[in-house]
Amino acid sequence: MSAGMQFGFLDEYAKREIRRASLKAVAIPGYQVPYSSREMPMGRGFGTGGLQLTLSLIGPGEMLKVIDQGSDDSVNAVNLRAFIEMTCPGIETTTSTVEAELIQSRHRIPERPLREDQFLVLQVPYPDPLVIVESSEEKRKMLHGEADYSRLLVKLYEDIVKFNEITISHRYPTRIADHYVIDPSPIPRWDVPKLDQSPALVLLGAGREKKIYAVPPYTKAEPIAFEDVPFRVEDFYDQKGQRRACARCGCRNSFLDEYVDSTTGELVYRCSDSDWCDEQLLIGDAPEAAHG
Amino acid sequence: MIDVAPIWRPDIQQRNYRALLDAMARPGRVHALHGTDRAHSAALATLATLLDGEVSLSDPLALLHDTDWPMLQAKSAAPDLADYVLCVGRLPPDFEPKLGSLPSPEMSATLVLAVDSLDDGDLCLTLRGPGVRGAVELRPVGLNPDWIARREDWVDAFPLGVDMVLTDATRVAALPRTTKLEMN
Numbered sequence: 001m002s003a004g005m006q007f008g009f010l011d012e013y014a015k016r017e018i019r020r021a022s023l024k025a026v027a028i029p030g031y032q033v034p035y036s037s038r039e040m041p042m043g044r045g046f047g048t049g050g051l052q053l054t055l056s057l058i059g060p061g062e063m064l065k066v067i068d069q070g071s072d073d074s075v076n077a078v079n080l081r082a083f084i085e086m087t088c089p090g091i092e093t094t095t096s097t098v099e100a101e102l103i104q105s106r107h108r109i110p111e112r113p114l115r116e117d118q119f120l121v122l123q124v125p126y127p128d129p130l131v132i133v134e135s136s137e138e139k140r141k142m143l144h145g146e147a148d149y150s151r152l153l154v155k156l157y158e159d160i161v162k163f164n165e166i167t168i169s170h171r172y173p174t175r176i177a178d179h180y181v182i183d184p185s186p187i188p189r190w191d192v193p194k195l196d197q198s199p200a201l202v203l204l205g206a207g208r209e210k211k212i213y214a215v216p217p218y219t220k221a222e223p224i225a226f227e228d229v230p231f232r233v234e235d236f237y238d239q240k241g242q243r244r245a246c247a248r249c250g251c252r253n254s255f256l257d258e259y260v261d262s263t264t265g266e267l268v269y270r271c272s273d274s275d276w277c278d279e280q281l282l283i284g285d286a287p288e289a290a291h292g
Numbered sequence: 293m294i295d296v297a298p299i300w301r302p303d304i305q306q307r308n309y310r311a312l313l314d315a316m317a318r319p320g321r322v323h324a325l326h327g328t329d330r331a332h333s334a335a336l337a338t339l340a341t342l343l344d345g346e347v348s349l350s351d352p353l354a355l356l357h358d359t360d361w362p363m364l365q366a367k368s369a370a371p372d373l374a375d376y377v378l379c380v381g382r383l384p385p386d387f388e389p390k391l392g393s394l395p396s397p398e399m400s401a402t403l404v405l406a407v408d409s410l411d412d413g414d415l416c417l418t419l420r421g422p423g424v425r426g427a428v429e430l431r432p433v434g435l436n437p438d439w440i441a442r443r444e445d446w447v448d449a450f451p452l453g454v455d456m457v458l459t460d461a462t463r464v465a466a467l468p469r470t471t472k473l474e475m476n
Contacts, residue, residue: 006302007302007303008306012302012305012344013344013346015302015306016341016342016343016344016346017344017346019309019312019313019341019342020342020347021398022313023312023313023316023342023402023455024398024400024455025398026313026316026317026423026468027316027453027455027468027469027470028397028398028451028468028469028470029422029470031397031398031451033398034398056309057309057310057313058306059303059306059307059310060303116318138395141394141395141396142394142395144395145393145394145395145397145451146394177422177470179450179451180451197425201313201314201317214317216317216422216423217317217318217423217425218422218423218424218425219422219423220422
């Protein structure tokens with residue numbers, strides 16, 4: 001870091017604005033607080049909202065984990081982590097969910113339950129679940145204020161009529177503390193229940209759309225559903241009704257990514273959360289460990 | 293280098309922000325702020341962490357020193373219009389803070405309410421709501437019960453409301469608008 005560069009890249013005014021916005025976001029659970037998202041040395045849409053939150057939160061001596069689609073090694077995660085390490089001297093980074101104090105993530109919430117002393121920062125591309133039914137932001141803000149989600153419910157109901165279930169695979173509209181409905185970012189349905197009564201504070205940042213919102217700890221987070229069509233997470237059962245296991249660690253209760261084996265052409269399933277997968281391998285009882 | 297008190301330094305403000313964030317996320321939990329001393333209370337440290345020229349501050353009881361204003365950079369405003377209002381818990385409220393609007397509930401006041409102490413008081417508040425697992429108690433000393441009664445009205449129509457940061461000499465605790473209070 002050059003002598004003239006601020007710790008955390010952002011100037012103190014930018015950080016203060018994000019800090020004020022995040023406090024209001026926590027005080028008004030699920031409400032999208034506008035802020036003047038700063039230009040970052042990477043394109044908007046590459047996690048700049050989450051990044052600005054992390055840079056405003058973090059201090060020397062803290063342990064950071066950055067993940068993208070469950071992996072610490074994908075391009076987006078590697079770039080963001082390198083940038084934060086460069087601009088925040090004195091912080092430490094880890095791939096371990098247990099060790100991390102601050103976790104910035106794109107598209108996943110770690111499998112391992114988070115603790116009270118941890119923070120989760122989620123990168124958000126599209127913060128407003130009402131966009132699909134109302135194009136005017138002014139009107140959307142009023143609908144949110146009144147907690148009027150009838151048009152969103154109708155939209156979901158149309159899905160049920162057509163497909164017999166709600167087909168949303170990620171970004172599942174979730175009601176926070178019985179008022180605001182949020183877009184929980186492109187996490188799979190699997191991760192949505194982790195927001196409910198979470199011991200850790202969850203902050204969500206949309207850099208391009210200039211919004212910050214929050215799910216406070218120990219707060220109700222309820223995926224929108226109908227009495228006769230309840231919310232369901234992905235089930236990962238095969239044709240025989242057996243729960244698929246991760247091909248690497250053997251875990252049968254994690255969110256699985258589907259790959260096509262390039263030599264055999266077969267479908268292969270593996271844990272999406274790479275740290276979780278490594279941990280299960282260490283515990284043993286797994287195919288690879290058995291070979292070792 | 294100019295010698296400034298710790299509460300004005302970015303590294304201390306980062307730590308104090310984290311204390312305030314955890315306080316707001318977990319109503320009733322008491323956090324010590326860094327860099328406080330006789331001349332720099334937790335109330336002043338809170339303002340130092342959050343304020344700049346983009347927001348307005350009201351100090352109706354003139355608790356701040358003249359030298360604090362240029363450091364805070366905030367615009368001065370009447371208590372009914374200010375983004376932040378510095379208040380004293382012993383005196384009953386005599387203003388109507390901004391409550392925000394339905395489309396923009398964040399355009400509401402944050403009250404920084406200085407009390408004598410945040411624990412061992414006779415006034416026992418039971419807190420419930422987002423951020424609280426079950427219920428927690430807060431026992432401030434030097435908080436006029438009128439604040440609690442008036443707050444009931446201010447936070448009655450969620451998402452409108454006010455958020456409070458209670459401070460004693462060195463520590464903070466928060467009451468966001470979502471917290472349900474019971475006085476025993």
